[in-house]
Amino acid sequence: MPKAPPLSLPVSGLFGVVKPSGPTSMSIVHDLQQLVARSKLFVTDEKLEAMKKQKAGKGKKKGRQARVDGVKVGQGGTLDPLADGVLIIGVGKGTKKLGDFLNCTKEYTTTCLLGCETDTYDSEGKRVRVAPWKHVSEDIVREALKAFSGEIMQTPPIFSALKMEGKPLYEYAREGKPLPRPIEARKVTVHALELVEWKGQDHAFRWPEKSFSEEEKKAVEKALKGADENAEIKDEAEPSSAPDEVPIAFVLKMTVSGGTYVRSIVHDLAHAIGSAGHVVTLGRTRQGRFAMHATHEDDYACIPWKTFEEATKDLESGTPGETDADGWAEWERQVMGNLKIVEG
Structure with missing residues (x-):
């Protein structure tokens, strides 16, 4: 009515x-x-x-x-x-x-797939780096989530339209031009963050087929080294992993302030648990x-x-x-x- x-x-x-x-x-x-x-x-x-x-x-x-x-x-x-x-x-x-x-405050649900990060931080992009994922357990993820609740500092991804000295960040990355300075972190608020489903290996998600060439990796690395001389993009092979083995996935639910990058939370969380990860599903369930x-x-x-x-x-x-x-x-x-x- x-x-x-x-x-x-x-x-x-x-x-x-x-x-x-x-x-x-x-x-x-x-x-x-x-x-x-x-x-x-x-x-x-x-x-x-x-x-x-x-x-x-x-x-x-x-x-x-x-x-x-x-x-x-x-x-x-x-x-x-x-x-x-x-x-x-x-x-x-x-x-x-x-x-x-x-x-305004927004709510999202998102699925993270471990072992691979992409340029867009989601499944629409190309594989940039792969990393081990077998050591990750449900308890490890739950413990790591604590560091991503409340007021946190979040750094936008280099493959974003945010500008630095009039030039979009993604252009620095694609052209291999060093960033003039580090990407400025912004304060955001994560009001609530929880693991709502542990899919493990029981799912149909797979890493993107397209991957960065060595040339593209070097271009991104060069751009990042302009702000951090220790920046490095390097694959870390999973010990004794079969090529067709299904990596772990899990679902998060979060309530966040405006300006929060959900993809960055997934990306940074994967790093925090010693792996790599990207978003394979993303849904906004509430806005105001x-x-x-x-x-x-x-x-x-x-x-x-x-x-x-x-x-x-x-x-x-x-x-x-x-x-x-x-x-x-x-x-x-x-x-x-x-x-x-x-x-x-």
């Missing part, structure tokens, strides 16, 4: 979408923009009528059709293609509130009051992407989807039931 039924249409507001793993956040926003631009929930009758005339070839205007109505659509914190979960969407005046969600599953009275539940995907298919095919007696489509009903209205 709608938390705050709109008294007058159209409205501006915020709602949450359950982004699937695969598409980019911007592709999700683009598809939603097509729906929003044609909904009486967010667009005036006059603008909807103007769009119908445009579609019929009357009064054509230059520019993208999705912008005819002038309704802005944005998101409150990008999720990479690998990641799934809570993606907050702002419409109209709601876009002005999206910045509030960049630094928007959650995968509403557990508090003032929570807003997120809407499965499949609901919007089906509406988008209807739009692309030119076939009107089913509506209720009041003319609302299923996606509009679900949005109204979980919409935080933004006034003024």
Whole structure:
């Protein structure tokens, strides 16, 4: 049921979408923009009528059709293609509130695969280094997690878009240009961090097939040596390990402050237990009051992407989807039931 039924249409507001793993956040926003631009929930009758005339070839205007109505659509914190979960969407005046969600508390679940680290710190990247993993036990991980709780200093990865003297860090790494100075660590807060599932070797995850060439390794090493002369990228073979042996994986759940790199926690934790590791699954389960599953009275539940995907298919095919007696489509009903209205 709608938390705050709109008294007058159209409205501006915020709602949450359950982004699937695969598409980019911007592709999700683009598809939603097509729906929003044609909904009486967010667009005036006059603008909807103007769009119908445009579609019929009357009064054509230059520019993208999705912008005819002038309704802005944005998101409150990008999720990479690998990641799934809570993606907050702002419409109209709601876009002005999206910045509030960049630094709010967030919850994640992530799966770490040991024995290999990658340039992106996740399974989308290339293998940079391999290291022993057989010595790692569930107790060793639980003990190591204690050092990653509370206020911690976290160093962003060199393969990130953060800039140093106007140049993205990843460009230093790719070009083999020494960093002018060490990457500045930032203070973040890990409110809660726990091991929720020990998969051991019973899983289907594998290291990425692509790996860094010796040339690429030397380039990264040279970049890092600009800030740390002892920096070294070196494989450490697992003693008596079969090539097709499945490495250990485990699942973490964490509640963190804005600006925390989940991938860095996994990367640094793997180092702390004498191994290497990278993220193979990553899900954002809560961002502020928007959650995968509403557990508090003032929570807003997120809407499965499949609901919007089906509406988008209807739009692309030119076939009107089913509506209720009041003319609302299923996606509009679900949005109204979980919409935080933004006034003024």
